[in-house]
Amino acid sequence: MAVSTIYSTQALNSTHFLTSSPSSTSSSSKQVFFYRRQTNRRFNTIITCAAQQTVVIGLAADSGCGKSTFMRRLTSVFGGAAEPPKGGNPDSNTLISDMTTVICLDDYHSLDRTGRKEKGVTALDPRANDFDLMYEQVKALKSGIAVEKPIYNHVTGLLDAPELIQPPKILVIEGLHPMFDERVRDLLDFSIYLDISNEVKFAWKIQRDMAERGHSLESIKASIEARKPDFDAFIDPQKQYADAVIEVLPTQLIPDDNEGKVLRVRLIMKEGVKYFSPVYLFDEGSTISWIPCGRKLTCSYPGINFNYQPDSYFDNEVSVVEMDGQFDRLDELIYVESHLSNLSTKFYGEVTQQMLKHADFPGSNNGTGLFQTIVGLKIRDLYEQLIANKATAPSEAAKA
């Protein structure tokens, strides 16, 4: 990229405007330096305007597991609605809003549907994906260079003509393999994995597909079973690299519940991640079991259970916040929010407000919506910290 060099001149009381000039060393931000020199006091004021720093977030999950819902919640936290690029391919998978651009990693399939059928590989298999291209383009976008990204058309199963993607402030890459390739993993500022247990996955896919003619219970089951080996081998191991894992399990409040309506959701947050402070309940680092329903709050069956504890997850230190049950009323939601700490909200009730804004999204009445919203706020906090850090670092270094 470009780095600017500071030239000292002998002019008195003048302001010099220097632009960045290309040089052999590379830095990830373009900087503009104002250099002013005064004769009476020998000190230099340097103001830097760092060019846009792109924050890259990775989101991994199997298909049909709530990635789109998460994306919509996330873009809503930052404000604005995310839409496909106007005037482009209508089957584009990309979503663009003011601050965020969401790229679907299916666009980096190296084999289209017929190619995969011939070779007998699924989309989950790394052989069907071009990780080199993925790495190059994510690196370019992170450095502020626009890229021509291929489009994988989910309807036709073909790779369409590429579309131009401008580097956004926040880039979200969502798909099956954001953390699979080590180089791409290193580019991510924050990564999330949606871990849905098999029973819940089955229930959700039934809900999604039973309306579709041609599908039956057996075909849905067969589809899940057939994909399972590849999923376990290639997708599941990514959860050890994630900074936050949202694990969705069947509820423990209702014995033998197999409808998947009430869910037990665990938010597993890695400790020691830069700019990310885990959410906690009452006392950080202790083990808490909390049932908010009682004298102050009345809940309907089956109620709400909360747990918080430090734990170990794939040899990493983590904090786990767990919610089992459903929200029925607004005051339950605000009551719970007021007792959680480190939510990174900008005002009291922000989590509740975000949940209500999207009350029609799936999971708005249980832990999935709650934790997705909280992770969205955490990402916003991370972004703001990163930007503030990048802005102050050069000026601090220059004050010598």
Place this chain on the structure above:
Amino acid sequence: MATITTSLNIATQPAVITSKSQPARLACPVRLNNPWNLGSRATNRMVNLRPVKATPEGVISDKVEKSIKDAEETCAGDPVSGECVAAWDEVEELSAAASHARDKKKAEGSDPLEEYCKDNPETDECRTYDN
């Protein structure tokens, strides 16, 4: 028929990148600047292709149904082969696409004015006044 038209549209659509003022109009393959071909235009039935918003839902549902049948046939022979697994993966992919299309349709609400205004917010009918 509908499927062929759709796939033709996708193949010929140019990658319009930045100019928002121009909606992407499909360059119908026949309507290129070839005046010597004027005579053949009358015989070509695909002249009046309308720009397609996105693939209609019925198309995807048909594909889902077809892919399930294919998968069941492929797997009847050998349930653990790569082809069988790939076939069921295709079913999953198409089901996901179908469900996204359904959600998009529901979200849009199919109000013709809303749809028009999404693409042309500057026209008189679509102007909003926020103070």
